[in-house]
Amino acid sequence: MDISKNLKYFFILPAILSVLSIFALVSFGLKPGIDLVGGSMLQVSYPEGRPPVEQVRALVETLQFGEIRVQPTGDNAYLLRQRDLSNEEKNQLEAVLGGLGPVHEDQFTSVGPTLGAELMRKAWIAIVLVVLSIIFFIAFAFRRVSGESEKEKGTVSSWKYGVVAVITLLHDILVPAGLFAFLGFVNGAEVDALFIVALLTILGISINDTIVIFDRIRENLRLNSERHKHEEFESVVGRSITQTLARSISTSLTVVIVLLALYFVGPIATKDFALTLIVGMVAGTYSSIFLASPMLVAWQRLSSKKN
Amino acid sequence: MFAIRYTAVLVLVVAALVGVFVWKTNAPDSYFAFKLGLDLSGGTHLVYNADTTKVPAAQVAESMAALQTVIERRVNAFGVGEPVVQTEQSGALGNGAYRLIVELPGVSDVNEAIAMIGQTPLLEFKLVKQGELTTLPDVSINKAAFEDTGLTGAYLSSAALQFGNGTGVATMPTVLINFNAEGTRLFADITSKNIGRELAIFLDGTMLSAPVIQDSITNGSAVVSGNFTAQSAKELVTNLNLGALPVPIALASTQTIGATLGEEATRAGVFAGVLGFLALSLFMILWYRLPGLVAVVSLFIYCLLMLALFKLIPVVLTAAGIAGFILSVGLAVDANVLIAERIKEELADGKKTNEAIREGFARAWLAIRDSNIAHIIAAVILFWFGTALIKGFALVFGLGVIISMLSAISISRTFLLALGVSAEKGVGRFLMLSGLYK
Numbered sequence: 001m002d003i004s005k006n007l008k009y010f011f012i013l014p015a016i017l018s019v020l021s022i023f024a025l026v027s028f029g030l031k032p033g034i035d036l037v038g039g040s041m042l043q044v045s046y047p048e049g050r051p052p053v054e055q056v057r058a059l060v061e062t063l064q065f066g067e068i069r070v071q072p073t074g075d076n077a078y079l080l081r082q083r084d085l086s087n088e089e090k091n092q093l094e095a096v097l098g099g100l101g102p103v104h105e106d107q108f109t110s111v112g113p114t115l116g117a118e119l120m121r122k123a124w125i126a127i128v129l130v131v132l133s134i135i136f137f138i139a140f141a142f143r144r145v146s147g148e149s150e151k152e153k154g155t156v157s158s159w160k161y162g163v164v165a166v167i168t169l170l171h172d173i174l175v176p177a178g179l180f181a182f183l184g185f186v187n188g189a190e191v192d193a194l195f196i197v198a199l200l201t202i203l204g205i206s207i208n209d210t211i212v213i214f215d216r217i218r219e220n221l222r223l224n225s226e227r228h229k230h231e232e233f234e235s236v237v238g239r240s241i242t243q244t245l246a247r248s249i250s251t252s253l254t255v256v257i258v259l260l261a262l263y264f265v266g267p268i269a270t271k272d273f274a275l276t277l278i279v280g281m282v283a284g285t286y287s288s289i290f291l292a293s294p295m296l297v298a299w300q301r302l303s304s305k306k307n
Numbered sequence: 308m309f310a311i312r313y314t315a316v317l318v319l320v321v322a323a324l325v326g327v328f329v330w331k332t333n334a335p336d337s338y339f340a341f342k343l344g345l346d347l348s349g350g351t352h353l354v355y356n357a358d359t360t361k362v363p364a365a366q367v368a369e370s371m372a373a374l375q376t377v378i379e380r381r382v383n384a385f386g387v388g389e390p391v392v393q394t395e396q397s398g399a400l401g402n403g404a405y406r407l408i409v410e411l412p413g414v415s416d417v418n419e420a421i422a423m424i425g426q427t428p429l430l431e432f433k434l435v436k437q438g439e440l441t442t443l444p445d446v447s448i449n450k451a452a453f454e455d456t457g458l459t460g461a462y463l464s465s466a467a468l469q470f471g472n473g474t475g476v477a478t479m480p481t482v483l484i485n486f487n488a489e490g491t492r493l494f495a496d497i498t499s500k501n502i503g504r505e506l507a508i509f510l511d512g513t514m515l516s517a518p519v520i521q522d523s524i525t526n527g528s529a530v531v532s533g534n535f536t537a538q539s540a541k542e543l544v545t546n547l548n549l550g551a552l553p554v555p556i557a558l559a560s561t562q563t564i565g566a567t568l569g570e571e572a573t574r575a576g577v578f579a580g581v582l583g584f585l586a587l588s589l590f591m592i593l594w595y596r597l598p599g600l601v602a603v604v605s606l607f608i609y610c611l612l613m614l615a616l617f618k619l620i621p622v623v624l625t626a627a628g629i630a631g632f633i634l635s636v637g638l639a640v641d642a643n644v645l646i647a648e649r650i651k652e653e654l655a656d657g658k659k660t661n662e663a664i665r666e667g668f669a670r671a672w673l674a675i676r677d678s679n680i681a682h683i684i685a686a687v688i689l690f691w692f693g694t695a696l697i698k699g700f701a702l703v704f705g706l707g708v709i710i711s712m713l714s715a716i717s718i719s720r721t722f723l724l725a726l727g728v729s730a731e732k733g734v735g736r737f738l739m740l741s742g743l744y745k
Contacts, residue, residue, distance in 0.1 A: 084560075115560050203685065204684065257586045262634075269346060
């Protein structure tokens, strides 16, 4: 793969997606789910056919429970989202809904605000911990490279691999986060604890693609220096990408295949989870090829210009 | 060559046995049936915040244990199969708050459950009106026969089990009640004004006994006798002592999932798993040919091992857990892909088939190990992170990573070597290469 000629084109897609994601995150923001901030969700079905949504909305207004969002789901069911409800309040709500015909409670979840806040705090701690351990993991994975590659003129020192890997990871979780900010704006999609789990899982998975390519780059640099062969850094990077391309695409493809099954026919509860992972996996695969490695080359060009 | 073939056959036999175990223990009444979480089986999950601010710090753990016992007894009385009652502290990273978690599988009408859990045993003292009989069996229903005194278990300071001292036989178990200051005053007042009358004692609306007031009692203690056995008297003492729960609780979160919705989720999860597996197999066989086929066989064995572990540990399966399992299936072939790619490279380097397979495995091992370390880190942090939902995912995911690493390395390698296909030329070469190679 010829990196030197096409370097600037490589950044186009990651750059556009990152900008779009940041834009979506800043302007729409993520809508936290009830498990993170408290609130309640009631799903009821009308076995004899559901009444029109306007009628339901008008009726639940009368309870004065604050904002109640009514959303049709499935063939004959409604999802109602509102602040957290006590058991008595839920009974009142169901009684009102029962006025429109025989109604069946499919599921009900109510989370108090303190419980939600606690999960939110835990989520942040988990995110920080995963990011820290990933950084340590990168430092560990690249411990052998320092010193060795320094001898080769114009190569990149090991800490730069680490920085590039972290930037790539940021991109990998920025894209699904941006997508959910956008979906939240379009159809009210919320991010729950499972979304955070998905992001953390993406971090764990997509660091591998990047590490595999970087590993190859180092291996090729070492082989070159052993054989006293001179090769431009960018051509080493290009060769390494070519060598690992099939592997990177295959391993992501296998995961995406099963995730697609989970998304299309799996339980409703894990649909958003599967979508987050699919987007993150795809972003992680192309970013390791089109972002991480070109970034190394660009950095190396920049520092050699300075010298 | 023969040794490796025997091993391969042995692996297949063991896998078949594991498969039979998984298949045969699927009846819902089997000890090894899959344990389904509430989101799949349907049921109610309640979280109560326990207010421990009024309990001395040294006694908090004890009070929480007492709370758990009381709630367990109430929940058991509810007659639900396999209820779970546990207490937890939100941990150093939370605010240290204590809470009580109640899981009621199969209960989708939460009203009754909440009422049951919140209930406190009610001890009442009522005067029997003049001329009314207290020996009739339906006496407790005849409310008109009694006169409220305002004295209840709320004025209790403690209760103790003792034998004798009641109105009955000396060895009969009785319950000694000590009132608090206000209760003592009230009790003294009632007894001094009503000497000669019967004072009936009710527990949860049922009359226990109706002793005749002999004298005014000012020391604030009363003896309750009924037809107690030692056991029932002891239970009453416990209930009375915990009457007002040792720690006040408030409902913080409710989750109810109807059985139909749970069944649908289970069906969808299984369907997604099977479909994902088939699609993945198709890809692996078409792209990686023989190593692909071997990968599919070892992936199938991996799935059997995982399912058997779910039953043996046992792992409570949730929708998130199933998602974790499906994800792990996709990741499990990762190792096989690495190996197949490495074997291809070794073959391209001109190595002999068996040598290429052995070398391919050896070289791929480092990459497999490194990539799995990252997954395991993520799984451990997620498990620690927490809620039942996330723990379910993390446990399945983490187990999957470890088992898949072992199955890919040992099982696939054994099969590939046992098949003994030569990649030197012809069909063998076609089978061992992958992708668009001919």
